[in-house]
Every structure is written in structure tokens, then in C-alpha cells.
Amino acid sequence: MANITIRATNFRVIKQLDWQPHGVCLLAGANGAGKSTCLDLLLFLRTLFEWGHESAFLSVEGSYFRRLGIMEDETVNFEVEVENIVWRLRFPMSDTGSKGAYAEELMHDGKLILRVGLFEETWQLDSKRLPLDEKRCCAKVLWDKEEPNWMKPLKTALSNILVYKTFYLNQVQRPGSVSNLVGYLHRNGNNLWSVLATWKNAPIRYGGQFEWVMSEARKAFPDIMGTVEIDRGQPYLFPPNSTDFADGLPPSRAADGLLTGLLQLTAVAGARSGAIIAFDEMENQLHPHAIRSLLNSMRMQAKERNLTIIVTTHSPVVMNTFRDNPEQFFVLQQNTDTLPVPLSDLHDEDWLAAFSLGDLYDRLDFAAPDLKRLEN
């Protein structure tokens, strides 16, 4: 997939965002700096394109959409740029919700392809005026109607965004019946066992994804992970070298960290080539070895299949793994106009090389809360 650039202004805590994530990248910031908001932005854009604005607002709990304290007439603005395509959106919002129809523009090679202004009821495609679709955005209407070849990079980029903010571990631990008909992990992870069962039953179709998940999980959890079997619709996790079915544990007895690791690996394995996958606070429940191992697995997949994998974190262990890639370590830094800032722009790279990045974060060298407020 071509590089994607995402821009936003006035979205929740984000005053101005200009971001080109690539490879495995990390997003760090103080609590409330906007890490999860960045993931919400990705989710919103994907859902808007795929399912329309109502679903998009629902996907990010649409209230408090605009940044507090901005002028009443200021809009919330988004822009997605892929290759020579630019998709612009402007949302007229009050503090509690939408004030009316949003504006949209699609440009290709600098030429305006479609346009709809704020509060308008029709949109313009080339020289034609068309009524707005009730559900879909205009770019999606154009895609569904004509599937223009030039638009494919934008469509592919948006459709392949996967955001995993919170896994519903309680549902993973107590699954209903497992089916064999699901190829992709839901964003709350509750269909994990169905996805794994489907992949296991059709290894040729799914390109060995099940085996990859198992082998990487064994590396991350060497003392507890052997394999997963689905017996009569119920999953069982087996320890290494197990030959006795009685060794199998139901998910409710499995370690939370192991389930989290399986969920992350399944999400990565199931993503299409070129996809953007985001994990919020990926370190939750995980031992440092598991964190490092999972990130290593993600890096391999990102390289092989041109994935962009974004992790937000407060974990020094996660940060330390970015020592050789400070340009992929993005910081939501206080008092900076445009976010996020690559760590390599904040500090001299040679100077950074003397430290563990986690130590620098720990001692508040970057991504720190504004401690001056304590003095007031």
C-alpha cells in the first residue's frame, strides 16, 4: 500500500494532526494527550467510508467530537492523502453533536472530482448535481457506482484500517459455540476462536495463518503455549508437548496475557497486505518477554506484507524496542503545534542512542504531562 497521510484539526484533544505512520510505529503521550483519539480518528475514517456517517459517529461515541474551546463556527476537519488522491471532510459540530450535513471534497491529481459544501443537500460530481445519499459519503457512492481505478489506493487504504482498542476478554474466555465461517477478527476480539477454527480448517485458503499464530504464540509464551484445538465447538488450549486431551484448558482458565497475545497475533495474521492495524496499549496483561516477542512477530509481518502497525503505549518495555527506529516513535508532545512528532525530530538521534527510550520517557524527557500546572 502507498503511504497514507492523515491530517485533522479540532478533533477532540487534537488541535492539529499531520501524520504519516509507516511500518511498526509507536504513539506515546501523557494521559489525555490524544493517543486513543488518534486511533478513533482512524476508526472514524474507515467507518465513514465503509458504512456512512451515522455508523462512524457511533463507532467513536460521537458526542464531544470537537475540541473544547474553539469558536462556534469552526469545523472539525479531516484529510486523507494517498498517492495523488486527497479526501477532505469538514464537520459542523456543536459540543454535543452534529449541526448538519458535512462538507466533502475528493481530489485526484490536483483536480476536484466531487464536492459538497457544509449544510448542502446536493453534491457535485464533475459538472453534475446529485442529491446526497442518506447513508453513504459521496466518495463511497462514487466508488460503488463506478469503481474508478484511480480511486483504488484510497479505497484500499480506508477499507483495510483495523483498530483494536479494547478486547472483550470476558467474551473470549467464555465463548458461545465456535463456527467455521469467520475469516477476520472483530474489533473487540470476541470471535477469536471462530477465526482460529476457520483458519485451521482451511490452511491452504488462509495461507497457514493458524500455524503462524501458534508458532509466534509459542515464542511469546514458551512455557504455557502448545496449540489450540476446537472440539465439538469448544476451544481448548494445550501446553507445550502435550499429548493428552486432559491437559487442554478451556479459555476461562487460560492466562489473560496469553489470550491477549493470541488476539494480537490473530489480528495481524488476518490483516490484508498493506493494511493499517492499530492496538491501544498493546502491553496490557503482557510480560516483558511476551511484549518483545509479539512486537518482533509484528515487525516480521509488517515487513513481509507491507503492514502498518500502530501501537500506543505507556510501557518502557515497548518503547525500548524502538531504539533503532526513533523515526517510527511518534510523540504527542505538550505545547507543540502539529502532532505527532517523531522522536528523531525532538532529540538528536546520536544523543538518543545513549539511552533506553523507556528510561527517557520514565524521566519525563518527552511525552510528559505539563508539570508546571502543579505550581499554580
Place this chain on the structure above:
Amino acid sequence: MRIAILPTGRMEWEALPQALQSLFPQHEFYSLPTEMEVKSYGEDFPAHSFTSCDVTKHSGKQNEADKLIARAAAEAIGDSKRDRKAADMVIILDDLEIANLHQPVAVVGAVREAAKRFLDQLLNANKRRDRYADALKDKVSFHIAKPMIESWLFPDWENLKNACNPTRAAKLAQGIDPECFLTNDPIYETDTGADCQIWISSPEGKRKNYRPQWIKAGCCRNIHPKAYLSWLCFDPQEKKCSHYSETKGGVVALKSLKWAGLFQNENHACFARSMIQDIANAINEDNPFPGMTALETNLLDVRQRILRNL
């Protein structure tokens, strides 16, 4: 010139820059982490010592010396993007401590190993490695307070007075080198702490934590300057039976250290003199106290050096 001191004791962190400034008033001395860092970051400081146990136990493994080297190296190259100017010289100072009194060579070896490890991890970035290798060799030194910083105070009674106004007279072995500290005080050497009223009456569980320094030093007390200074400043009303405090009186005494007393014998205080010699060389001035330096921290063969002085 700007000279950074990276000490492992709070007393040195607070006082040594001022003490050195008095010798070289044209130059700026400051401690690491900087006061600004400590203020706004609440950083865990000062840096941790790597000599509190036998250093040969760390051999071949990462330890606190690695962190000292990394911090010093970073200070020596600066961070151009955050307005952190590179220091012209960085001095790491650690106590030799009783545990390593017999092996300053091993302590120096541990620092050389740490510096080598630091450069080895940059092997895949040759330009950066070269930059750091040059910075370490040109700007970073490692020096030793032998056996610990309090030994510098004993040559001049004024220092001890500033530290805690002792209630007892110091009795050291005749003509002793302060860096080969040795008491000649039978009362001190046999004191069981029986007169330490508060300590004796403290609950059983807490008594171990509050042991007076000289009790804690055990059989090594006669070569332990900090323990002796605590005993000289005996105060039965204090929990630890002494009113000597490194971070109070110790700081006052070190800030106004009588350097001439420490270096009055040109064959004594060789480790401390190595440091003064090193600074004088760096700033291209005469050593105000010429004399014998410690070979361990003044490696003469420049080709062998990995730091300025090792």
C-alpha cells in the same frame, strides 16, 4: 569551559561543582543530572554507584557503570535539538568503597568494560560509534574517591568542623595518607554503641535499620572514614547516634573543602590528584597541586585509552 560532574553520592552532587569552581574559577562546573532535570522531572538521583559490592561480581554483565557511561557520553555530545549544549568535559566520580579497596584496577576495568559495551552496541552505526568513541576519549573521565568522599575531609580540622562540629577529637594513624585512611583510636574501635540512648531504646525490629555507621561498618570501621566521622559527631539523642549528615554538614564541608590540606603531601591523595590533574589538562591550566597521581586513573599510554584517563 563547561565541566559536568556525574557523581554517585548526594553530597558530591550538591557540593563538588562549587568546590572545584573554587580551584578553577574561570570555568563552569555543574552536576548531573542537572538541577533543572531534578526540579522538573523529580528524577531518581544521584546516579547509582556500581562499587557498593565487589565489582568483579559484575564482570561481563551490564551494571550501573553502563548507565554512568551512557549518561556521560550523552552529555559529552549534547542534544542539539533540545538546546542541550555538549559539555567540554564530563567527570564520573564514584567511591572506591571498602568492598573494592584492594582492587582499584578492577573498578577501572569495570568502567572500561562498560565503555566498550556502550560502543559495541553502536557497531551497526559506524558514524555514530565514531562520534561517541571520540567523545569518550576526548571528554569523559572516570575518577575515584578512595575509599569514599569523607576521606577528603580529614586532613583539615576545619572541614570536620563544617561537617558536624565533632564532639570528639580525631585520632588517625601518624602521617597517614587520607586515601589510606586508618584510625588509631581504641575507644572508637571497640565502641558497641552502648551509649546511643535513642538507638538502644528503639524497637527491636527497627534497631537494625538505624544502626550507627560504625556499628554497620563492623570490623572495617578503622578504615571507614564516614563511620569515623559519624562517631566523632556522636549524639546519643539522634536515631543513628550521630549528627553527621552527608546531605547537610557533608555538603557544607565539601563546598568549602580545604584542598591544600588534602594535597599537602605531594605523595598522598593520588586518586584525588589525578582528577585535579585531569581537569587542569583539559582546561589547559597548571595543576595547582602537582605531585603523584594514581596510575589507575591516569593511564599514561594514550593509545590504550577508551576514556580521557583510562
